[in-house]
Amino acid sequence: MRKSRWKIATALAATLALAGCATGGATAGGSDSAAQVPELDPNQQVDIVFESYNLAQAGLWTDTITGLVSDFEAAHPNIHVKAQPPQSGGAAGSGTASSVQTQMLAGSPPDVAQLTFDTLDFAVTALKARNLDDLVGEDAVKANFGGEHPFHPRAATLGDWNGDTYGVPYVFSTPTLFYNSTALTEAGLPADTDLSTWTKVATAAKAVTAKTGKPSLGISCSVKGGNWCMQALFKSAGxxxxxxxxxxxxxxEPGSVSAVTMLRGLYEDGVLVNADAATQYEGFAKGDIAIDLNTSALQGLFVSSAAKAGWDLRATAMPAFDGHAAIPTNSGSVLSVFSQDPVKARAAWELIKFMTSDHAYTQISTKIGYLPLRSSLTQDPAALKPWADKNPLLAPNLKQLDSIQPWQSYPGNSYVQVDDILARAIEESVFYGKDPKSTMQAAQQRAQELIG
Structure with a gap:
């Protein structure tokens, strides 16, 4: 939310802001003028482009988002939405900001885009995401976060930058520990084995591995692409x-190095699988891995796989380190406006409101498994309560919403390189015999040089 509403806007400033979109200028925010974009006339026909990385994921993800876009167009017959995945290719959720940047350089950025939280600094300072408090008014932004089922207070501010709202949090989860209780019982463990600490997880994984003869634990944080939940492990270890x-x-620093050292120990004990993130979750879905720390966005896939194969799927909160409280971070994304056209910007805002509405979260949560950021929907008998009551997998993820800390974005234009340096150092330390302390310290030094 806004700290101050005083801004100076001139035609020159607007021109400079737009020119800086692809150059990484230091001034935050898009070229907003003091005037808010006007409401649309119901007969005013508008075409906008909506870019979402969920559309790069076939099945539940694409079907759910395209269904919501159709619902939006039915409710707003004058707004026509071209929904597209990021144009940069790659794994879903990667390259979201670079896709917007490339299209911006070509003169045609998407009007509204789904960007991962780790790009927030870059999206505001370099891509010039529009300041929503200026664009539609602070009261309108607050009203969207409110309503009968308001945003959870820890979620509502995740798209803020220096007190202003540059993105509306859209979909995310917290690190959830899924487990195959059938595999645990076959290894001689109780179906409801206590997995509240990493020490207890290690004990359970060793029992399953002794039974199966193969690694039984997947931790997506440990490989490239897992930076959002690795931040949770670092924080949880101090x-x-x-x-x-x-x-x-x-x-x-020592706390973060201790988290990497713990992972190294799990690998040396033969229980931690060395595989990329996709192979890990596919392995869990097939029953090859018994315990998997991952995003709840995979919940729908896991439920379907477990039902087909006949094994019992359960979930619990992210484990804690001995002597420390677990501190979950959020994965996921915000929806930000990039259009400089006032009519398209207003239409983009209308789409954002719809995609973060009660109806949207009801669809997104039940079909994909993301957290309903309007968390009181799960207490409403006319909304998500019947589903939540029948879906115990939601409970640990929803509870962690009360204690999440933000997935941090790195400053400057080299945030991708910083993440790559970190991911490489973690993998070398955990899987390839490098000393965790010296490797992580060297990575820290290289990353520091990049951010200045």
Missing amino acids: GGVLSDDRKTIEFG
């Missing part, structure tokens, strides 16, 4: 990735 003033990289 570490972090970035100082509070956003000037100093910290993933080579």
Whole structure:
């Protein structure tokens, strides 16, 4: 939310802001003028482009999002939406900001885009995401976060930058520990085995591995693409990735190194699988892995796979380190406006409101498994309560919403390189015999040079 509403806007400033979209200028926010974009006339026909990385995922993800877009168009017959996946290709959720940047350089960015939280700094300072408080008014932004089922207070501010709202949090989860209780019982463990700490997870995984003769534990944080939940492991072990003033990289400090060392121990014990993120979750879905720390966005896939194969799927909260409280971080994304056309920008805002509405979260949560950010929907008998009551897998994820800390974005234009340096250091330390302390400290130094 806004801290101040005083902004100076001139034609020159607008021109400079637009020119800086692809150059990484230091000034935050798009070229907003003091005037808010006007409401649309119901007969005013508008075409907009909506870019969503969920459309790069076939099945439940694409079907759910395209269904919601159709619902939106039915409710707003004058707004026509071209829904597209990121144009950069790659794994779903990767390259979201670079796709917008490439299209911006070509002069045609999407009007509204789904960007992962780790791009927030870059989206505001370099891509010039529109300041929504300026664009439609602070009251309108607050009203969207409110309503009969308001946003959870810890979720509502995740798209804020220096007190202003540049994106509306859209879909995310917390790190959820899924497990195959059938595999645990076959290994001589109770179906409801206590997995509340990493020590207890290690004990259970060793029992399953002794039975099956293969690694039984997947931790998506440990490989490239898992930076969002690796931040949770760092924080839970007393570490972090970035100082509070956003000037100093910290993933080579003792707390963070201890988290990597724990993962190294699991691998050396023969229980942690060495595979990319997709192979890990596919292995869990097939029953090859018994325990998997991952995003709840995979819940629908896991439920379907378990039902078909006849094994019992359960879930619990992210495990804690001994002597520490578990500190979950969020995965996921915000919806931000990039259109400089006032008519298209207003239409983009209408789409954002719809895609973060009670109706949208009812569809997204029941069909995909993402958290309903309007969390009180799960207490409403006319909304998600019947589903939540029948879906115990939701409970640990929903409870962790009360204690989440943000997935932090790195400052500057080299945030992707910083993440790559970190991911490489983690993999080398965990799977390839490098000393965790010296490897993580060296990575920290290289990353520090990139952010200045």
